[in-house]
Amino acid sequence: MQLSSFTWKLLKILDQVDQVRCGVMDESALERYFDDSIANDSAFILGEELGLQSPAPLLHDSTPSVQNSSFLSTKSERSSELGDELDLSFLPDDLSTQEEPSQDDTGNATQQPASVSGLRTIVSPFCPMTPMTPMTPMTPVTERSGIIPQLQNIVSTVNLGCPLDLKFIALQARNAEYNPKRFAAVIMRIREPRTTALIFSSGKMVCTGAKSEEQSRLAARKYARVVQKLGFPARFLDFKIQNMVASCDVCFPIRLEGLVLTHQQFSSYEPELFPGLIYRMVKPRIVLLIFVSGKVVLTGAKERAEIYEAFENIYPILKGFRKQ
Amino acid sequence: MFRSGLTCPGCGSSNIVDDDLYSQAQLVCTDCGSVVSEGTLADDPVGGSGVQRLKALCQILRVNAEIEDQSEKYYKEAYQHESFINVTLQKKEILAGCCLLVSCRMRNWPITMGTISCLLDADFNVVGATYKEMMKILNIKAPIVNVTDVMEAHSQEYKMSSYPEELAENSKDLTRRAVALVELAADSWIVTGRKPIPIMMAAVYLGWQSLKPNQHRLRMSLEKFCQLAQVKKCRAAMTRIAEMKEMLCKLGKELPWLRGAVTPDNVIPQVDDILQNRHALLRRAMRAHEDTLQAECQTSSADPPTEQTAPSQITEHVDQTPSASSVEQCEPNPERAEPPADKEANLHTAPEQSDAQESPDPAPNWGKRVLFAPPCVVHPKKRRAAQPELQDVNGDEEISDSEIDSYLRTPREVRDFALTQKMLSDEGKS
Numbered sequence: 008m009q010l011s012s013f014t015w016k017l018l019k020i021l022d023q024v025d026q027v028r029c030g031v032m033d034e035s036a037l038e039r040y041f042d043d044s045i046a047n048d049s050a051f052i053l054g055e056e057l058g059l060q061s062p063a064p065l066l067h068d069s070t071p072s073v074q075n076s077s078f079l080s081t082k083s084e085r086s087s088e089l090g091d092e093l094d095l096s097f098l099p100d101d102l103s104t105q106e107e108p109s110q111d112d113t114g115n116a117t118q119q120p121a122s123v124s125g126l127r128t129i130v131s132p133f134c135p136m137t138p139m140t141p142m143t144p145m146t147p148v149t150e151r152s153g154i155i156p157q158l159q160n161i162v163s164t165v166n167l168g169c170p171l172d173l174k175f176i177a178l179q180a181r182n183a184e185y186n187p188k189r190f191a192a193v194i195m196r197i198r199e200p201r202t203t204a205l206i207f208s209s210g211k212m213v214c215t216g217a218k219s220e221e222q223s224r225l226a227a228r229k230y231a232r233v234v235q236k237l238g239f240p241a242r243f244l245d246f247k248i249q250n251m252v253a254s255c256d257v258c259f260p261i262r263l264e265g266l267v268l269t270h271q272q273f274s275s276y277e278p279e280l281f282p283g284l285i286y287r288m289v290k291p292r293i294v295l296l297i298f299v300s301g302k303v304v305l306t307g308a309k310e311r312a313e314i315y316e317a318f319e320n321i322y323p324i325l326k327g328f329r330k331q
Numbered sequence: 332m333f334r335s336g337l338t339c340p341g342c343g344s345s346n347i348v349d350d351d352l353y354s355q356a357q358l359v360c361t362d363c364g365s366v367v368s369e370g371t372l373a374d375d376p377v378g379g380s381g382v383q384r385l386k387a388l389c390q391i392l393r394v395n396a397e398i399e400d401q402s403e404k405y406y407k408e409a410y411q412h413e414s415f416i417n418v419t420l421q422k423k424e425i426l427a428g429c430c431l432l433v434s435c436r437m438r439n440w441p442i443t444m445g446t447i448s449c450l451l452d453a454d455f456n457v458v459g460a461t462y463k464e465m466m467k468i469l470n471i472k473a474p475i476v477n478v479t480d481v482m483e484a485h486s487q488e489y490k491m492s493s494y495p496e497e498l499a500e501n502s503k504d505l506t507r508r509a510v511a512l513v514e515l516a517a518d519s520w521i522v523t524g525r526k527p528i529p530i531m532m533a534a535v536y537l538g539w540q541s542l543k544p545n546q547h548r549l550r551m552s553l554e555k556f557c558q559l560a561q562v563k564k565c566r567a568a569m570t571r572i573a574e575m576k577e578m579l580c581k582l583g584k585e586l587p588w589l590r591g592a593v594t595p596d597n598v599i600p601q602v603d604d605i606l607q608n609r610h611a612l613l614r615r616a617m618r619a620h621e622d623t624l625q626a627e628c629q630t631s632s633a634d635p636p637t638e639q640t641a642p643s644q645i646t647e648h649v650d651q652t653p654s655a656s657s658v659e660q661c662e663p664n665p666e667r668a669e670p671p672a673d674k675e676a677n678l679h680t681a682p683e684q685s686d687a688q689e690s691p692d693p694a695p696n697w698g699k700r701v702l703f704a705p706p707c708v709v710h711p712k713k714r715r716a717a718q719p720e721l722q723d724v725n726g727d728e729e730i731s732d733s734e735i736d737s738y739l740r741t742p743r744e745v746r747d748f749a750l751t752q753k754m755l756s757d758e759g760k761s
Contacts, residue, residue: 178740178745178748178749179739179740179745180738180739180740181737181738181739181740181744182738197738199734200724219724220726221724221725221726222724222726223726224726224727225724225726225727225728225730228726228730229730229734229735232730232735233735233738233739236735236736236739237739258697259697260520260523260704260705260708261523262523263523263524264475264477264523267475268475271472272472276475277459277475278475278476278523278524278525278526278527279443279444279445279459279476279526279527280444280459280462280463282524282525283524298524298707299520299523299524299705299707300698300705300707300708301708
């Protein structure tokens with residue numbers, strides 16, 4: 008069977024990693040998956056763009072007890088240092104974190120997925136660099152939803168590292184608003200990426216409105232550059248994504264009354280106050296707003312992978328309410 | 332709000348109101364203006380007037396002793412919490428109402444938040460916010476309010492029994508009819524996600540009309556009906572009425588003995604028959620709908636049938652017929668302007684994301700292709716056209732100086748701006 012070079016790379020990687028906890032599939036199933044996604048042009052493109060994330064749901068099953076999203080990377084943290092041969096960015100920095108005790112289904116998980124950055128070396132705590140046959144998955148892989156939540160808003164913060172004269176900034180910048188009686192920060196906007204920033208006199212800044220992590224970072228850098236040009240010794244310290252909001256549509260109506268009955272401990276549905284059901288997922292720690300129209304809003308993520316994981320978790324639950 | 336049971340020592344009137352002036356509670360007579368009592372919030376015994384208010388509410392709603400006790404317990408607990416200990420008297424009363432609300436829910440005697448806010452004469456949003464806060468503090472979970480459960484209590488508010496026979500209706504019949512209509516509405520996605528009171532009002536109104544569909548009743552507007560029933564009309568009930576009539580028409584169409592079209596104007600007299608035969612009518616309507624879809628599918632020559640990962644188009648209705656699945660296979664996508672080569676059919680990304688196609692068509696509205704769908708799907712809000720996406724941003728690009736300069740004022744602009752500001756502030760001062 009002809010496989011793409013991408014698939015060969017991945018298989019080679021899998022050979023070298025021992026006991027990835029997240030249910031690696033057997034080779035033929037993996038091949039079948041990749042053939043399927045390659046035939047499906049745009050899915051494949053998206054897979055590439057997302058930093059190999061679309062295969063991710065197959066590399067672990069979606070039951071909470073086995074779930075470990077920590078090896079899914081964000082695009083911004085893709086490592087280019089390993090060269091073109093092996094792009095290992097989807098594997099976590101520290102594989103030993105994967106052996107944390109698994110959280111039980113009632114969801115007392117407090118562990119956040121380990122932060123991911125590009126891999127420098129492949130480190131397996133068990134058998135470094137031994138060839139390995141792919142393991143059969145521990146539980147059968149569930150059907151992918153085929154739906155990818157779209158990021159709608161990213162909130163990030165950065166420290167410009169120096170105190171700022173807000174009145175001066177509001178005077179000198181065209182795109183700034185400053186009303187100290189109402190709010191103690193300058194509100195600045197740029198056109199591209201279309202975002203808004205709140206700049207405080209301490210030098211800290213909040214950037215909102217971007218549609219991706221990279222855009223948020225670019226926008227924050229532009230604001231920092233504006234402040235620099237105004238004469239302040241602004242730096243770009245501790246840039247961090249604080250919140251990500253995404254939305255998608257499952258294209259079928261949902262019986263919210265039924266969902267709140269069966270998932271009482273996670274759901275809150277008060278039609279008098281808000282038309283959507285508020286589902287507080289424990290692992291990953293994401294809040295989902297589920298509406299009768301089938302539209303779902305996911306928020307509270309610090310990383311893109313949490314959003315995808317949360318959606319893959321909720322989709323089978325929602326499907327269960329489709330025919331009722 | 333009025334304090335029952337108190338009389339003014341000055342003039343003997345009983346029109347005593349709370350006056351939260353300067354956050355100090357005072358009871359003032361509205362007739363002569365004398366201050367009846369000046370209680371500071373600190374003077375309240377634990378609960379104090381709040382508990383009194385709670386008891387009054389319990390009496391008005393005629394709840395049983397169990398509910399009353401539980402709500403008192405909750406109130407005393409919440410009252411002690413820091414978020415509630417220093418709030419105004421009105422907020423304390425709202426808190427009492429919320430405690431009563433949650434106790435009622437837990438004891439299967441549901442009332443709506445709308446009812447509570449009406450009784451307390453408080454802003455609905457404030458009641459909602461207080462309710463949420465209280466739930467968080469008390470750390471309890473209450474079951475949701477089923478509209479059919481509340482229907483009985485709600486329909487008893489409509490005083491329709493003491494009118495001439497043309498207009499009169501006793502509470503029991505009215506309730507039964509309204510409950511049947513609400514159940515039907517729930518099945519056709521009119522109820523989920525919506526506020527219950529407008530739905531109940533619409534059900535009572537349509538139910539009342541359908542019990543004796545004479546000219547008098549059919550011609551009466553909702554406004555007039557609410558006046559007769561001594562109930563405050565809510566505007567949203569108008570849309571619910573329209574939605575319910577539409578749903579009834581879809582079912583009424585299937586009545587085999589009818590001649591002529593069934594329209595929202597002439598459907599009310601058929602409601603009796605529709606309700607009696609609703610299951611059969613549902614099945615017929617589903618089948619008829621599938622048949623029309625199959626016919627469409629065969630005549631459509633656009634795309635070859637692509638594998639759909641959303642065979643949900645027909646499946647949301649309660650009464651599922653087995654033939655539904657056969658239609659799924661044949662379902663093309665007439666609304667999607669996709670070139671046949673594009674095999675994106677398996678992905679349901681939002682329209683803005685599909686970079687493979689620049690088609691201006693919106694995503695296919697699955698709501699329009701099914702028999703019953705939530706109204707927000709059938710009539711979606713017009714969304715602002717998505718901004719062209721920034722592609723392939725890696726976050727570390729070079730930032731051009733000219734772009735940054737475009738955000739800075741020229742020295743002349745700065746001077747003008749500062750001058751104008753000064754002028755405006757001087758003007759303001761003088």
